[in-house]
Amino acid sequence: MSDVIVVGAGMVGAACAYYAARAGLDVTVVDRGPVAGGTTGAGEGNVLVSDKEPGPELELALLSNRLWHSLAEAGDFEFEPKGGLVVAETEEVQRALVGLAGKQGVEHAVVAASELRDLEPHLAEGLAGGVLYPQDAQVQPMLAAARLLELGARSYGHGALRLRLGVTVTGFVRSGDRVTGVRTSQGDILGGAVVNASGTWGGEVAALAGVHLPILPRRGFILVTEPLPPMIRHKVYTAAYVTNVASDSAGLETSAVVESTQAGTVLIGASRERVGFDRTTSVPVLARLAAQAVALFPALRDVRAIRSYHGFRPYCPDHLPVIGPDPRAPGLYHACGHEGAGIGLAPATGHLMAQLLTGAAPDLDPQPFRPDRFPEEPQ
């Protein structure tokens, strides 16, 4: 019997398992698929502080950013603190950007229009300026999740982190009210606590325990180009992104984040749309991403897109993740609903979760992330 069962071997589950093992807990990670086969394998690896409004998510992001740096030293995965450059198309947007940067209290530098090309030589002409965020980083999320699980298993205790792949959670084992384990496609697994880290499916897993979590899918497409010699130095995106992230709109929103990867490809992402789990490729969405990338970097016009993929962000109505114990089902904890920031926010989430599981004082106030903050589902 483990101290903790983590449901989900995505980036968030991997971080929860890693920090729990590091805190001395015996952990079993259960996933119905492989490691990183969910949204972690269908998104990007932006670790951003630049795009967050001041508030609890930014706090979480700043903590996570620090933790990412130390994890990157221990783990064997790509982590590039390359910095993010947010650019403004108009003077008005530039003023708003600079205003936001001031409120965030995050390390940044205001970039005048005339200095943009020193930072990014291929940027389009006519932009009004931008803000550079040196802390923004890039991680290869799939490998990071896999390496954290490996590191947790290898470094802490003796087989204290077990991985059970291809095992679907179908229900919970209860002792009275208390959650004491999970029912799975391969029998019951007992544990002192269960962490629901099942991402976009977090609501479904919570429902198995009879509790309501309003997590919905928000679709995103990404374009990948042919490999090129390095051309783009930072993560570059337009300020429109900042307004999209916090948007409640169900309709299509795109504002391309453009960057070169270590493999030489340029990643262009991502759209945001609430269309359920619709997997149909949308040509208009791809066209818009391409148009925005070309508008930022005209030299991309003749570069070929060779792939595209999509994923479903785990999205909560208030755009905050769900982190912490669920008073409605004692013994059940949640770590899901991170929308478009689950990679960036994973280490802080795992770190907080380990503190909550061991009864240590949390580094951050977990109140804003509590699972019972939503109105109950109308019957």
Add this chain to the structure above:
Amino acid sequence: MSGFRHDLVVVGGGPAGVAGALTAALAGLRVALVDSSARLGGQYFRHSRAAQDAPGGAPELDGFLRRGRALAERADLLLGHRVWHVSREDGGLAVHCVTPDEQPLTVRGARLLIATGAHDRVVPFPGWDLPGVLTAGGAQALLKGSGVLAGRRAVVAGTGPFLLPVAAGLAGAGADVLAVYEAARGLGLARHPVLALGKAGEAAGYALALARHRVPYLTRRAVVAAHGDGALEAVTVARIDAGWNVVDTRVVECDTLAVGHGFVPQIELGVELGCGTRADADGSPVLVVDAAQRTTVPGVWAAGEPTGVGGWRLAEVEGRVAGHAVAAEHRASTRASTRASTGAPAVSGGGHGAPRALLARRRGMRAFAEALQRAYPVAPGWQGWLRDDTLVCRCEEVPVSRVREAQRLGATDARSIKLLARPGMGWCQGRICGYAVSCLAGEEPRPPKRPIAQPITLGALARSTDEPTTPNTPDE
């Protein structure tokens, strides 16, 4: 009448696509055919411009070229156009292309015929990435293109009926073909199944050609490694057992190696549209079709290799069946809409409309094609030929060791191996390494997901929703 410029859009100008397009066009349908090549022909009838201008070569090619000319008079041919995506749109199909000058073009039609053929199935082995090592299809393309193989010392290896035409082609082009090493059990050349594939003349021709050039045809043999410093210099030939495990080996010097292990149907356009798939006799995912070559998605047909590999004659017969069926459905829907507008009750869609004799031929050829797939399986023993540093994915330079590392880290299927180790993320999108990665993952190959089936510049992609070139115009 449908509100589309075309009643049928065909993707693929090989034997299946041309037969389907021509049959439908002869029935009076407005047809467009799209192919990425500069000339019709597909894999088998790939030919030089000279052959097109000066008929009188091989009778089969002449026949094909005649049909191609007949088609050109009756349909819109969009050659040199790569289809990068297909989607459903307003009750029809939108075929998104890139023109030869890299412009976006969307061809819209009421119906679609997928006749996109197949690509080589690649089984990696140490040294397979050396210059001088070719796939069977690559060798064929080289032969039908320029013919720069004269004087080369060549070995042909792998499995399947199509090693023979490759060997005969190489020998005919003046290469010194040292041997054909067939991994399957020995039937001997005289009973070689390719004899039954079509007219005995063609197959006997291959056998005769090999005999004339004194090319030994040896079974239960495989090339298990290629050697060379920068280019192919020699191969290790092994005697193998039924599971393809090595019994013993020797080294053969050569500078050209053509390896074929069969073909993988190219079905991604169908997969994007949600067409049902099944595993063919050889395990390859293929599109499910009914007796009329209809896929499980209304308005979408498939013919030729995407429904199962079986040679050019079967592909052509399937194309004709599809053409008849499309025409029958078109007539039925035209009648139905005429009735509807006059208030008469609608009738359900037409039958398959193909002549019985054609259907009988297809049945026989399909059964034979399946028997062939069973006679030339790829046995798992090839995984034992691999070394840690053998490349699995050429585009991303992923060696076997990295695939195994990904598996150790928790990649339990081909997709997660790709996510952790990158095989299949490059140019070819897994067309080359996909089969091997599935085998290493211990699973049957899954239907490929390639929403961008062919590369497209971002500039063209950006404009692919606003180009007006073939608009969805109402009927004239």
